[in-house]
Amino acid sequence: MLTKRIIPCIDVDLDEDGNPAVYTGVHFEDLKYTGDPVEMAKAYNESGADEFVFLDITASAEGRETMLDVVSRVADEVFIPLTVGGGIRTTEDIKETLRAGADKVSITTGALERPELVNEGARAFGSQCIVISVDAQRRYDEAGENYVEIDGESCWFECTKKGGREGTGVDVVEWAREVESRGAGELFVNSIDRDGTKDGYDIPLTSAVCEAVDTPVIASSGCGGPEHMHEVFTEADADAGLAASIFHFDEYSVGDVKDYLDERDVPVRQ
Amino acid sequence: MSTMPSPPEEELASVVVVDYGLGNLRSVTRGLERAGAAVEIADDPEAFEAADGVVLPGVGAFREGVENADSIREDLAAIAERGQPLFGICLGMQMLLTSSEEGETDGDAAVEGLDLIPGTNVRFDSGQKVPHMGWNELAVEREHPLVEGIDGQYAYFVHSYYAVPDAANATVASTDYEQEFPSIIANEDGTVFGTQFHPEKSGETGLRILRNFVDICAED
Numbered sequence: 001m002l003t004k005r006i007i008p009c010i011d012v013d014l015d016e017d018g019n020p021a022v023y024t025g026v027h028f029e030d031l032k033y034t035g036d037p038v039e040m041a042k043a044y045n046e047s048g049a050d051e052f053v054f055l056d057i058t059a060s061a062e063g064r065e066t067m068l069d070v071v072s073r074v075a076d077e078v079f080i081p082l083t084v085g086g087g088i089r090t091t092e093d094i095k096e097t098l099r100a101g102a103d104k105v106s107i108t109t110g111a112l113e114r115p116e117l118v119n120e121g122a123r124a125f126g127s128q129c130i131v132i133s134v135d136a137q138r139r140y141d142e143a144g145e146n147y148v149e150i151d152g153e154s155c156w157f158e159c160t161k162k163g164g165r166e167g168t169g170v171d172v173v174e175w176a177r178e179v180e181s182r183g184a185g186e187l188f189v190n191s192i193d194r195d196g197t198k199d200g201y202d203i204p205l206t207s208a209v210c211e212a213v214d215t216p217v218i219a220s221s222g223c224g225g226p227e228h229m230h231e232v233f234t235e236a237d238a239d240a241g242l243a244a245s246i247f248h249f250d251e252y253s254v255g256d257v258k259d260y261l262d263e264r265d266v267p268v269r270q
Numbered sequence: 271m272s273t274m275p276s277p278p279e280e281e282l283a284s285v286v287v288v289d290y291g292l293g294n295l296r297s298v299t300r301g302l303e304r305a306g307a308a309v310e311i312a313d314d315p316e317a318f319e320a321a322d323g324v325v326l327p328g329v330g331a332f333r334e335g336v337e338n339a340d341s342i343r344e345d346l347a348a349i350a351e352r353g354q355p356l357f358g359i360c361l362g363m364q365m366l367l368t369s370s371e372e373g374e375t376d377g378d379a380a381v382e383g384l385d386l387i388p389g390t391n392v393r394f395d396s397g398q399k400v401p402h403m404g405w406n407e408l409a410v411e412r413e414h415p416l417v418e419g420i421d422g423q424y425a426y427f428v429h430s431y432y433a434v435p436d437a438a439n440a441t442v443a444s445t446d447y448e449q450e451f452p453s454i455i456a457n458e459d460g461t462v463f464g465t466q467f468h469p470e471k472s473g474e475t476g477l478r479i480l481r482n483f484v485d486i487c488a489e490d
Contacts, residue, residue: 126330128428269405269424
């Protein structure tokens, strides 16, 4: 039986000396330093991570070079799938990232600004490596297309750019359908409302995307413990759960999360 | 979970990874090296013949894969004829069969596989999430040196089509994705074989399979 995947996410930035370092934050801000990316990847691998997601949050040419070097070092050491995101705008960026040793690329803004990038990437490198990431935010106005009831209020989800600082007017559910039809192989659903809060994943958001597409969905943002992973797998039918801070600060190991899920009959790789 | 095995002290066998212009060969090369192989990436028949074993990797579409490999089709068949170990991974495994629903199966547009393991590749049913992506369990169906020590372990899959070999005993291991499908297959004499999943992305289990492959190469 196909298992639910537990995916640690590693945000990579440069430290004061220009070396790669892992940071974690709340609401995409207030970053805190937590360690060396390659060592962290090795430790997560040993504790049973099913994949890794690396996000380049440096947003600079210098950072990009460093990131590709980190990707190569991790890919040479750790033999599980590796997704890399951050600043990918062109097929050349995709190619470079895959060549460095990534198995998949995660694209957010690049796809919103030029949706053809999804088709081009899928055609050139295969759908299996094109992950489209959305930074969703709840909206309670009347500009959306797909509404859900949350606590008696009607709400839609908007795709945002720049970590929630810029709206796009694009409805997340419509966008998920569109990128799937353009060849996306997987969807990575972040919630600006839940990011860093540890209040749990945005279940209505994740459910709405899972119902709209047949492509695998990775739920992200808000995980505070194993019970939130359980909730997103059983209530929203996500294929994978991503978390950052609960693992970075050793509150739980990947193994703890898997034990919790296994005891409750959610299939995981042990 | 225990730590990854460290690389053996010396190289146990020489392996050629076939470069036919598709996919990223870095992970499979590093995985084979970790398993003790001296790896050469090549596309010429002399290199194939000189090696202890050959790996046919691949990601992407069947038609594109077969067309890209067309110029070395006879050379790949010669590997099988000589009885040298030939290991197809993912699309590389699918290419070992006769045909695929992904290309046309008859008429002028028919796309012919290598036909080293008779059979065809078919698509998962609609209504299932496709691609089948993630970690799934291997159930060993019959003995083969490649599957030593891996029964009940998990491997990483990403695919929309799966192999249906003509011969029932061609299935070495199977996997359940709402239906059972062959996840490791082999030809009659066992020298041509393939995995639908990516051993180079399947953690310790994958490295064990690569090590088993290197051992097969070292014996011949």
